[in-house]
Amino acid sequence: MNNGKISVQQMAILVLLVVIGDSILIAPSLVAHFAKEDAWISGLLGVVLGTLLAGLIYFLSRLHPHATLVQFNRTLLGKWMGGIMSSLFLLYFLLNAAAMTREIGDFITTQIMPETPLRAIHLLLVILLMWALYSGIETIARTAELLFPWFVIFFVVLLICLAPKIEIDRLLPIMGHGFMPILQGSIYVIVFPYAELTVFLMLFPLVTRNKHTNRDFILATALGGIAITAVILICILVLGPYITAHQTYPTYALAKKISIGGFLERVEAFLAIIWIISIFFKTILYAYAFLTGFSQLFHLRNERILLMPSAFLFFGLAYAISPNIIYYDYFLTNYWPLWDFTYALVIPLVLMIVHLFRRKKRAHSV
Amino acid sequence: MKRLAFILLFVLLIALFTTGCWNRRELNTLAIQLGTGIDKIGDQYKLSVQVVDPGEVAAAKSSSTERSPVVMYKATAPSLFEAYRTMTVNSPRKIYGSHIRVLIIGESLARDGIDKVLDLFSRDAENRTDYYIMIARGTTAESVLKILTPLEKIPANKLFASLDTSSKAWAPTTAFTLDKLISQMVTEGQHPVLTGVIIKGEPKLGETQTNIKQIEPSATLTLSDLAVFKGPRLIGWLNRDESKGYNIIMDNIRSTASNIACPNGGSITLELLRSKTKVKGKVISGEPTIHVQVKTEANIAEVNCKLDIQDPMTIKYLENQAMQKTIDLMKKSVKTAQTRYNSDIFGFGQAIYRSDPKYWSTASKHWEDLFSQLQVKYKVEFFIRRTGTTGNSFVQDIKG
Numbered sequence: 001m002n003n004g005k006i007s008v009q010q011m012a013i014l015v016l017l018v019v020i021g022d023s024i025l026i027a028p029s030l031v032a033h034f035a036k037e038d039a040w041i042s043g044l045l046g047v048v049l050g051t052l053l054a055g056l057i058y059f060l061s062r063l064h065p066h067a068t069l070v071q072f073n074r075t076l077l078g079k080w081m082g083g084i085m086s087s088l089f090l091l092y093f094l095l096n097a098a099a100m101t102r103e104i105g106d107f108i109t110t111q112i113m114p115e116t117p118l119r120a121i122h123l124l125l126v127i128l129l130m131w132a133l134y135s136g137i138e139t140i141a142r143t144a145e146l147l148f149p150w151f152v153i154f155f156v157v158l159l160i161c162l163a164p165k166i167e168i169d170r171l172l173p174i175m176g177h178g179f180m181p182i183l184q185g186s187i188y189v190i191v192f193p194y195a196e197l198t199v200f201l202m203l204f205p206l207v208t209r210n211k212h213t214n215r216d217f218i219l220a221t222a223l224g225g226i227a228i229t230a231v232i233l234i235c236i237l238v239l240g241p242y243i244t245a246h247q248t249y250p251t252y253a254l255a256k257k258i259s260i261g262g263f264l265e266r267v268e269a270f271l272a273i274i275w276i277i278s279i280f281f282k283t284i285l286y287a288y289a290f291l292t293g294f295s296q297l298f299h300l301r302n303e304r305i306l307l308m309p310s311a312f313l314f315f316g317l318a319y320a321i322s323p324n325i326i327y328y329d330y331f332l333t334n335y336w337p338l339w340d341f342t343y344a345l346v347i348p349l350v351l352m353i354v355h356l357f358r359r360k361k362r363a364h365s366v
Numbered sequence: 367m368k369r370l371a372f373i374l375l376f377v378l379l380i381a382l383f384t385t386g387c388w389n390r391r392e393l394n395t396l397a398i399q400l401g402t403g404i405d406k407i408g409d410q411y412k413l414s415v416q417v418v419d420p421g422e423v424a425a426a427k428s429s430s431t432e433r434s435p436v437v438m439y440k441a442t443a444p445s446l447f448e449a450y451r452t453m454t455v456n457s458p459r460k461i462y463g464s465h466i467r468v469l470i471i472g473e474s475l476a477r478d479g480i481d482k483v484l485d486l487f488s489r490d491a492e493n494r495t496d497y498y499i500m501i502a503r504g505t506t507a508e509s510v511l512k513i514l515t516p517l518e519k520i521p522a523n524k525l526f527a528s529l530d531t532s533s534k535a536w537a538p539t540t541a542f543t544l545d546k547l548i549s550q551m552v553t554e555g556q557h558p559v560l561t562g563v564i565i566k567g568e569p570k571l572g573e574t575q576t577n578i579k580q581i582e583p584s585a586t587l588t589l590s591d592l593a594v595f596k597g598p599r600l601i602g603w604l605n606r607d608e609s610k611g612y613n614i615i616m617d618n619i620r621s622t623a624s625n626i627a628c629p630n631g632g633s634i635t636l637e638l639l640r641s642k643t644k645v646k647g648k649v650i651s652g653e654p655t656i657h658v659q660v661k662t663e664a665n666i667a668e669v670n671c672k673l674d675i676q677d678p679m680t681i682k683y684l685e686n687q688a689m690q691k692t693i694d695l696m697k698k699s700v701k702t703a704q705t706r707y708n709s710d711i712f713g714f715g716q717a718i719y720r721s722d723p724k725y726w727s728t729a730s731k732h733w734e735d736l737f738s739q740l741q742v743k744y745k746v747e748f749f750i751r752r753t754g755t756t757g758n759s760f761v762q763d764i765k766g
Contacts, residue, residue: 114491127379169720176723240549253545256494265496 004137011207012220019193019224021282028235032244035185043229046189054221060348061204069201070296097286098317126315154274161258166237191337195344202289397459401522403507405472412442413449414508435519446486463492467526469499470507481598495545501593503562513572534620538609555715562590596709611699617643626687632671636664647717649725660746669759689748
């Protein structure tokens with residue numbers, strides 16, 4: 001589990017999956033709620049601003065190329081302050097992993113299997129999650145590499161099959177409500193895809209770097225954002241802004257619209273595979289970050305003893321994190337962005353400032 | 367050894383979960399509903415569903431059995447979902463909603479407002495949005511769903527196929543699915559229309575198997591013209607020409623037949639091949655105007671008069687006539703919507719909003735008044751391309 005190595009290509013794929021992650025399912029609804037017809041402009045704006053944020057996270061990791069976030073915290077802030085800082089991040093990783101498990105559970109019980117208890121689905125997911133963590137990061141990365149072509153194929157099929165249903169008029173008027181709603185909408189394109197790249201602070205040291213690493217990272221983040229924007233755009237073009245904003249899972253409603261020649265239809269469950277792939281890999285990486293971070297913080301020799309206890313933790317938290325879907329959505333819309341920004345923007349900036357300050361001081365003392 | 371035991375345990379654990387879905391339902395436990403009808407009785411809803419009897423429609427079987435291919439279940443309850451569940455007291459299987467083809471709403475319910483009955487259909491996970499919605503004109507949804515139909519064994523399928531075919535080949539009908547209807551009801555500056563369905567003949571005789579044993583059934587289901595809504599409420603019907611005009615403006619025409627009178631008696635019928643309409647809103651010095659641009663291509667399909675159609679001037683003349691007729695149809699339709707119903711079924715308000723959202727934010731409050739006096743400018747380009755397999759009709763050469 002420890003000391004795994006991942007190639008640059010694998011890193012790029014994981015970055016892309018994290019960026020697309022749960023946003024493919026929920027972003028269209030959140031963005032269209034604010035920006036209406038202009039949701040796709042929000043998407044583009046989000047890609048630009050989000051890639052900058054991703055660059056910031058990447059820059060922070062380059063300050064300590066061989067240390068994970070937890071190790072960096074220790075050297076930078078010392079044992080106690082660093083430990084507290086790392087604990088905060090561990091809490092963040094834990095809650096995110098649980099929230100995303102819940103998201104898959106909610107999606108499946110809402111759309112596909114309404115009478116199945118949520119916990120039955122969570123149990124399956126957690127078992128799979130533990131299996132992935134038991135196998136280690138290299139296996140996880142290789143599995144992502146294997147599933148990625150399917151992800152791309154299904155994604156492209158989704159977009160192409162919907163082309164006949166497009167009505168360009170739905171995009172008009174452009175910027176009819178001014179700029180503010182667009183900015184508000186773009187927050188959700190920045191937060192859930194990009195701010196949650198924080199998890200890579202635990203993964204970057206494992207990447208076997210080559211001369212394309214920087215370029216591939218930025219390319220993957222931008223591509224992921226463009227994929228989300230494409231989904232938002234197609235939602236608006238096919239469903240219209242009202243239906244997009246009022247569906248819990250507009251992308252699923254979108255897949256239901258596919259009907260080609262009277263025989264290629266009812267493929268939505270098939271397409272649900274792609275967002276389950278992306279959300280689940282995001283969940284795995286968060287759970288991985290939590291486990292490795294925990295063992296690094298407390299200098300555990302064997303990480304695997306954490307598997308069982310954290311399985312119970314994820315299972316319990318995923319269920320306890322919200323009493324119902326209304327609470328979850330309310331929380332996700334109103335408070336989660338701030339929670340994400342704290343860990344992706346505020347704390348990294350603080351760390352960077354402390355780092356620069358320390359270096360200057362050291363340079364003086366020498 | 368320990369590892370092997372662990373793997374074995376894991377495999378056993380997986381076996382536990384691979385038995386199938388938690389709430390799986392086998393085909394033989396489902397009652398697949400193809401048609402749904404809703405009427406209102408007092409303050410309760412009467413739900414009638416047409417469920418297919420799978421044994422009766424199986425392809426291998428000869429069609430001479432005495433059993434009806436579909437069964438109807440009915441229930442009355444304060445809410446639709448309750449009605450669905452009430453049905454289990456007389457249906458041996460649970461009603462399954464994923465395969466609905468048509469949703470029929472009784473006219474009296476439609477006049478009260480259809481908004482309250484549609485929520486279930488958009489909320490329930492079983493439902494899709496690819497079926498058509500129709501209004502049972504002058505009758506109840508229940509009686510429409512009771513008529514047995516020839517050719518298509520399942521009446522709900524027949525309605526779906528009829529509307530599907532005729533919306534492609536005949537101008538006055540249009541197919542409406544649930545999501546389109548909901549979008550139009552919630553969009554400012556736009557009101558929906560729905561196609562109506564009527565029972566022609568003797569409804570009572572149509573309910574029995576004998577109906578489809580005759581060459582000409584005693585009762586048939588026929589699509590009627592369009593129902594005009596204002597918000598969720600049905601307020602009236604368009605006639606055939608007005609329905610045609612509506613569909614021209616809404617760019618719903620794929621193909622249709624159009625008749626033009628000849629100058630010296632008789633008529634020429636054109637087959638429309640392609641038609642494209644663009645509706646643009648413009649606000650010029652605070653005055654909203656709508657520009658409707660139509661571009662149509664047609665062939666001559668039938669000639670019943672003495673007209674030299676091999677003369678290019680005649681074609682020009684016919685094109686002009688057809689153009690004038692198209693404009694007349696649209697004008698009639700708009701006029702009815704403006705004066706009789708005052709309901710913006712064309713989405714002209716939307717067109718204004720799309721071109722000038724600033725103006726719309728103030729105009730939307732009194733759009734009803736503005737709509738009734740809205741200036742609409744038409745521009746039609748009509749092209750006759752071919753004359754079929756013959757030139758001039760033999761009609762003019764008949765000795766006589």
